Amino acid sequence: GMYDFPFKKSKNLSATQIQKYKIRDYGCFSCLVQCGAILKVPELNLEETYLPEYETCCAFGALLLNNDLLSIFEINDLCNRAAIDTISTGSTIAFAIECFEKGLINVKDTNGLELTWGNSEAIVKLVKLIINREGFGDILADGSKIAAEKLGNGCEEYSMTSLGSELAMHNPRIFSSLAFTYNYDPTPGRHTAASIDFIDIGPINKFQKGFKLPFGWKRDEKRKQKGQMLISSFHQVLNSVGLCMFATLFGSYPFSDLINALTGWDNSVDDFIKIGLRIQTLRQSFTLREGIDIANNKLPDRVIGHPPDKRGPTKGITVEYKDFYKGYCREMGWNPENGYPLKETLKNLDLEFVIEDLY
Structure with missing residues (x-):
């Protein structure tokens, strides 16, 4: 939250930073809002990619204490191409990081990945493993509820789902x-x-x-x-x-x-x-x-x-x-x-x- 991910960290994910990469807006047919955008990200050799929306930025940003904007652009592009949900994927990775932090899993379980908060390199690699259902990614690919059941060892406590569906980036204690x-x-x-x-x-x-x-x-x-x-x-x-x-x-x-x-x-x-x-x-x-x-x-x-x-x-x-x-x-x-x-x-x-x- 605000203590773990203060503005001095989160400001790198601001709209001002994202807008620097925008080529054009887009939206549904005849819509005046045009809430989407196409980005160009030279650092990733992406000539055209979709704007990561609020849920994606939060799921792979604040939720993972990750302020690496380029990693979020890359993950958003990967998830779009693989047709997997960014809310569930980000939340499932957060589950895995917390289990790693608590000592319930280790690098032997995670294909050698150091799953620590804000480790954008490991997060991107884990997304690729999930997409390809390889190694630890195969365990996570069906979401955190099923992953927790497979892993055992008390991991179930850290799966934040409703009947297996990961929750969105809106806190029900506020709304x-x-x-x-x-x-x-x-x-x-x-x-x-x-x-x-x-x-x-x-x-x-x-x-x-x-x-x-x-x-x-x-x-x-x-x-x-x-x-x-x-x-x-x-x-x-x-x-x-x-x-x-x-x-x-x-x-x-x-x-x-x-x-x-x-x-x-x-x-x-x-x-x-x-x-x-x-x-x-x-x-x-x-x-x-x-x-x-x-x-x-x-x-x-x-x-x-x-x-x-x-x-x-x-x-x-x-x-x-x-x-x-x-x-x-x-x-x-x-x-x-x-x-x-x-x-x-x-x-x-x-x-x-x-x-x-x-x-």
Whole structure:
């Protein structure tokens, strides 16, 4: 954190430094934001390579105490070409470094690599081993959860995942509702699953003129649970019509009117929320059908502040959310004990065909 990776180290990874390598911006078709960029990195003989995004810079930067910007450019290019996820890869390497630091593994396990914090040369070599599934890289290639199971010797304590999915670079002790979605979304561990923190900055309260969340929702636990139902449902609609969650965070857009105009529909806000409910319920049903027990999932103690940090921005913070999940399930029409959508809910959402898969 801020003590291990202060500004005098992290400033080398700043936007100012990265911009020096930029050739041009790029983005999705017709997007005005153009959040991507193409870089030229002569030091690595890369005539064109993609800009490493926030998650990548953090996963291979601050998380590994690595301030070598060129190594991050190289790793980003390697991961893109190999089609492997930078969040999972960076977090898995952090797991390996901590296990090495604790003496749970040594150079005999790691193909001779000295896995120390900030050792950019070793980090790049390890990424290549993971991509090629060679030696120690083969052990890490399926993520830190499986690697910990293979290694044993107490390594399991240092795997920071939710049901095997490495967590993104957003601390749920700061944005507490992220702990909820990291834990309980049908695809756990993702930072792009809408949580109630999105309501403060997101467009759901601008979905249509006059649409507002229940008064005082922040101060009332039950209304917060309803807010989570609304934002998760809205998010599924947003995804389904191809809208970007980042480009739509700011400004005011009459989404219902726009979608109706494009499709010829005459849907109300409630109609769209029901569509989102249907999608989210189908996602939940798929996860349950595949035998994944979301309701009894639990994030690692360190992630939620058990015990709480003794210094820094997260000092004294512990996140509790089990009861919140039960209330959310009630709002969704799911069984609050196991997360299974109720038969009545499935029928109301025209998902009768799912019943035989779950019951």
